[in-house]
Amino acid sequence: MGSKHTTFRDDQLDEYQDCTFFTSKEILRLHGRFRDLAPNIVPMDYTNNPDITLPSSVITAMPELKENPFRHSIVEAFSEDGKGNLSFNDFVDMFSVLSEMAPLDLKIIYAFKIYDFNRDGFLCEKDVEETVHRLTGEELRPEERRLVSQRVMEEADLDGDWKLSLIDFENMISKAPDFIR
Amino acid sequence: MSEGERARLMEEVEEKKKLIANIRNKPWRMKRRLKHLKEAQLFVDKFEGALGKGKGRKLYAYKVMMMKKWIKFQRDFENFKTACIPWERKIKEVESHFGSSVASYFIFLRWMYGMNLVLFSLTFGLVVIPEVLMGLPYGSIPRKTVPREEQDTAMDYSVLTDFNGYCKYSVLFYGYYNNQRTIGFLKFRLPLSYLMVGIGTFGYSLMVVIRTMAKNADVGGGDGEDSEFTFAWKMFTSWDYLIGNAETADNKYASITTSFKESIVDEQENQKDENIHLRRFLRVLANFLITCTLGGSGYLIYFVVKRSQEFANRDDLGWYEKNELEIIMSLLGLVGPMLFETIAELEEYHPRIALKWQLGRIFALFLGNLYTFLLALFDEVNAKLEEEKDIKNASIWFMKEYFANFTANNPNETGTPPPIEPADVIRGPCWETTVGIEFVKLTISDIQVTYLTILIGDFLRALIVRFLNYCWCWDLEAGWPSYGEFDISGNVLGLVFNQGMIWMGSFYAPGLVGINVLRLLTSMYYQCWAVMACNVPHERVFKASKSNNFYMGLLLLILFLSLLPVVYTIMSLPPSFDCGPFSGKERMFDVIIETIELDLPSFLGTLFSYAANPGLIIPAILLMVLAIYYLNSVSEAYKNANNELKKKMQMARDEEKNRRNNKDSTNQVMKDLEDLLPNRSNLPPPEEKKGQIFFVEIFCERSQLVLFLGQGIIKGSQNRGYLHVLVYRAH
Numbered sequence: 001m002g003s004k005h006t007t008f009r010d011d012q013l014d015e016y017q018d019c020t021f022f023t024s025k026e027i028l029r030l031h032g033r034f035r036d037l038a039p040n041i042v043p044m045d046y047t048n049n050p051d052i053t054l055p056s057s058v059i060t061a062m063p064e065l066k067e068n069p070f071r072h073s074i075v076e077a078f079s080e081d082g083k084g085n086l087s088f089n090d091f092v093d094m095f096s097v098l099s100e101m102a103p104l105d106l107k108i109i110y111a112f113k114i115y116d117f118n119r120d121g122f123l124c125e126k127d128v129e130e131t132v133h134r135l136t137g138e139e140l141r142p143e144e145r146r147l148v149s150q151r152v153m154e155e156a157d158l159d160g161d162w163k164l165s166l167i168d169f170e171n172m173i174s175k176a177p178d179f180i181r
Numbered sequence: 182m183s184e185g186e187r188a189r190l191m192e193e194v195e196e197k198k199k200l201i202a203n204i205r206n207k208p209w210r211m212k213r214r215l216k217h218l219k220e221a222q223l224f225v226d227k228f229e230g231a232l233g234k235g236k237g238r239k240l241y242a243y244k245v246m247m248m249k250k251w252i253k254f255q256r257d258f259e260n261f262k263t264a265c266i267p268w269e270r271k272i273k274e275v276e277s278h279f280g281s282s283v284a285s286y287f288i289f290l291r292w293m294y295g296m297n298l299v300l301f302s303l304t305f306g307l308v309v310i311p312e313v314l315m316g317l318p319y320g321s322i323p324r325k326t327v328p329r330e331e332q333d334t335a336m337d338y339s340v341l342t343d344f345n346g347y348c349k350y351s352v353l354f355y356g357y358y359n360n361q362r363t364i365g366f367l368k369f370r371l372p373l374s375y376l377m378v379g380i381g382t383f384g385y386s387l388m389v390v391i392r393t394m395a396k397n398a399d400v401g402g403g404d405g406e407d408s409e410f411t412f413a414w415k416m417f418t419s420w421d422y423l424i425g426n427a428e429t430a431d432n433k434y435a436s437i438t439t440s441f442k443e444s445i446v447d448e449q450e451n452q453k454d455e456n457i458h459l460r461r462f463l464r465v466l467a468n469f470l471i472t473c474t475l476g477g478s479g480y481l482i483y484f485v486v487k488r489s490q491e492f493a494n495r496d497d498l499g500w501y502e503k504n505e506l507e508i509i510m511s512l513l514g515l516v517g518p519m520l521f522e523t524i525a526e527l528e529e530y531h532p533r534i535a536l537k538w539q540l541g542r543i544f545a546l547f548l549g550n551l552y553t554f555l556l557a558l559f560d561e562v563n564a565k566l567e568e569e570k571d572i573k574n575a576s577i578w579f580m581k582e583y584f585a586n587f588t589a590n591n592p593n594e595t596g597t598p599p600p601i602e603p604a605d606v607i608r609g610p611c612w613e614t615t616v617g618i619e620f621v622k623l624t625i626s627d628i629q630v631t632y633l634t635i636l637i638g639d640f641l642r643a644l645i646v647r648f649l650n651y652c653w654c655w656d657l658e659a660g661w662p663s664y665g666e667f668d669i670s671g672n673v674l675g676l677v678f679n680q681g682m683i684w685m686g687s688f689y690a691p692g693l694v695g696i697n698v699l700r701l702l703t704s705m706y707y708q709c710w711a712v713m714a715c716n717v718p719h720e721r722v723f724k725a726s727k728s729n730n731f732y733m734g735l736l737l738l739i740l741f742l743s744l745l746p747v748v749y750t751i752m753s754l755p756p757s758f759d760c761g762p763f764s765g766k767e768r769m770f771d772v773i774i775e776t777i778e779l780d781l782p783s784f785l786g787t788l789f790s791y792a793a794n795p796g797l798i799i800p801a802i803l804l805m806v807l808a809i810y811y812l813n814s815v816s817e818a819y820k821n822a823n824n825e826l827k828k829k830m831q832m833a834r835d836e837e838k839n840r841r842n843n844k845d846s847t848n849q850v851m852k853d854l855e856d857l858l859p860n861r862s863n864l865p866p867p868e869e870k871k872g873q874i875f876f877v878e879i880f881c882e883r884s885q886l887v888l889f890l891g892q893g894i895i896k897g898s899q900n901r902g903y904l905h906v907l908v909y910r911a912h
Contacts, residue, residue: 014256015215015218015219017256018201018204018205018218019204019205019211019214019215019218020205021205023256023259023260023263024260025260025263025264026263063277064277069434080210080212087211089210089211089212089215090210090211092211093210093211096205103206105206106206106208109208110208132441135434135438135441136434136438136441137434137438139434139438140438140441144441148441160837160840
């Protein structure tokens with residue numbers, strides 16, 4: 001695992017502990033995983049905050065994300081440049097929000113971002129259709145998918161603009177019993 | 182610096198501190214967070230020192246330093262605690278392969294292990310260790326020695342597996358403990374401690390179960406049956422983000438697709454008009470069959486227990502006869518659920534409801550079995566009590582004879598206890614030890630059956646399917662039998678009932694909790710291995726989140742049900758006269774009364790006698806009943822208020838949809854209002870939601886008008902000459 005003193009300074013670890021939901025041991029383990037993705041690029045020593053980013057293709061190959069149909073969108077939602085390149089800060093941030101210790105409202109905000117594929121700040125019908133498409137592959141016929149997305153809009157849209165804003169989404173999700181993950 | 186400035190500065194420092202505490206909850210990018218954190222920390226450090234000037238400086242600085250140290254300590258402790266949780270990695274691996282519902286079983290198992298560990302340490306530390314260290318050693322008094330008749334067979338393996346011989350006369354069972362009031366130089370009161378530990382076991386378990394239930398109830402949220410958002414929830418929440426295995430992911434895709442298709446079909450068609458009468462008849466028939474099965478199994482157990490009592494008097498028993506009772510009970514536990522499932526095919530319920538019925542029936546089966554077993558056991562206990570009376574008389578008569586002889590021969594000496602070897606003394610039948618032995622045997626056979634089932638049902642099956650597939654006519658892996666799925670509900674119920682038996686038996690066999698701890702430990706590793714090696718992910722992957730409280734509720738029920746027999750025996754049955762820590766007393770709880778009289782100061786004794794006065798207890802009970810009634814009505818009121826709010830929101834949404842679809846208002850009240858008012862202009866209903874949304878309609882014959890007000894965004898649309906202006910003002 002490496003001793004604390006060569007990877008991060010103590011105050012860096014404290015800062016990370018304050019900014020995320022992880023303990024110092026978990027942060028060090030995350031660094032190990034980050035490094036395993038590309039040992040040649042990521043340095044062992046992070047004491048002077050090197051500015052290294054890993055491309056999204058590398059991140060989405062991680063076993064935790066490999067099977068997730070939304071992995072590209074997840075990585076893009078957390079990256080600074082919007083294209084999916086994650087620095088270590090973004091990496092830690094992503095897992096902190098996805099972890100089970102993050103509160104519901106924080107997860108809701110990021111979930112909204114993840115499902116918003118065209119990044120316009122709203123979940124329009126195309127976004128919803130895309131979600132259904134990713135969840136079911138080619139099993140459902142196109143008209144079935146359209147039916148599903150229409151029903152979703154009808155159920156959740158409160159203000160009648162045929163788009164789901166963050167308020168609609170929050171209202172709908174916070175009542176769902178299964179959303180904790 | 183002036184007072185006002187100081188106050189303001191302090192406020193700012195407090196604010197910054199709050200920001201630091203909550204910074205991880207803000208949806209910012211990491212870099213921004215780090216920057217703000219650094220700024221806030223610098224600010225706090227700088228001005229905290231400044232604020233400390235003046236009179237209270239030293240105290241303030243000291244307080245600040247203690248606060249910092251405390252926070253650091255807390256953080257280190259949290260780190261330590263997370264490091265201590267066992268098996269975390271193993272469970273996460275299972276979770277990524279099989280989804281969260283299978284992993285929830287293992288989390289439950291780990292929780293049970295923790296609880297049992299605490300119970301074990303209680304029992305071991307306060308009852309077993311003192312007796313072993315400070316009590317009389319083996320062989321010194323009759324209750325601790327194997328009787329002369331049994332001594333040559335005491336070490337035989339078959340005798341030991343029956344828990345007779347040396348096992349019976351060891352710390353494992355109730356009969357070993359001596360009834361001396363205090364033992365050793367510490368004056369440890371063993372009988373009192375035995376009773377207290379017995380009661381404390383139940384008390385601790387109760388507390389822990391209720392605390393976990395309360396925590397789960399918090400997270401789960403109130404009503405889940407609201408089908409308001411079926412499609413939306415299915416879409417956004419059905420994916421299990423913890424899945425990391427391709428096969429499971431495929432299964433998850435398939436199950437999501439199936440559930441979407443089901444909902445679509447439901448939407449498109451009305452329910453077919455089934456033959457209601459046929460269905461009702463079939464359901465009644467199914468329930469009748471199941472009741473018959475339950476009754477049959479209860480009778481079978483009773484019959485077998487009676488037979489085992491007859492067997493106890495014979496000596497030429499094969500292995501089957503000796504263990505018949507346990508085998509039959511375990512087999513029933515295995516066969517019963519399968520039978521219920523096949524009968525339930527008749528009923529044609531929705532799968533979730535069918536699952537609930539299934540669990541309820543399995544629960545009834547196990548409960549019936551357990552209680553029949555107990556009743557039969559009580560018969561045995563009563564028989565033993567009768568026997569005891571005879572032996573007691575016999576041994577008293579023997580002592581009288583001995584003393585008569587003694588004084589006849591040596592008229593000047595007073596009698597000393599007859600120098601008989603402890604092994605030769607006539608023994609009473611120690612009914613508590615017998616009960617303890619029965620429970621231990623039941624637990625052991627339950628363990629064996631479970632492990633064997635996993636080995637044969639899962640492992641052997643997997644081997645056969647894998648290796649015979651090369652030379653078999655049909656595809657073994659895709660058709661029957663294929664690989665097994667992990668039966669979550671069966672396993673959880675097994676665990677819950679096992680715990681019930683432990684609770685019941687641990688009063689009579691203190692070693693039982695230790696056996697259970699070992700069992701849970703090995704179970705964890707064994708089942709983790711079995712799941713990963715032999716099972717495939719479920720076809721219908723369903724969520725575990727709501728089921729958690731269901732299993733806790735079951736555990737609570739079992740706890741109460743296992744409390745009852747133990748309390749009954751403590752209160753009403755007389756303890757054996759020559760074995761156990763309560764021998765010689767009328768009732769077991771006499772120990773408490775004795776302690777209060779002899780050990781505690783006298784005023785406490787009078788206090789207790791006042792407290793036990795019915796005149797005090799009855800008003801206390803009445804008060805509690807009133808409190809329950811009050812809390813109940815308060816929660817009803819809250820529920821009603823909740824429903825009202827929901828209705829309001831629903832109305833607002835419907836209004837909006839109608840407006841959008843150009844329909845007239847469907848709400849009767851609004852319709853009436855419309856007719857009453859001139860110019861057919863709708864009055865704006867003010868609606869309050871999370872932010873504040875005002876519907877303002879302005880009657881205007883022209884086209885669009887786009888207004889911008891403060892933070893809100895207003896959309897204008899033209900409709901039949903009315904201008905609907907929707908104003909969102911989010912605060």
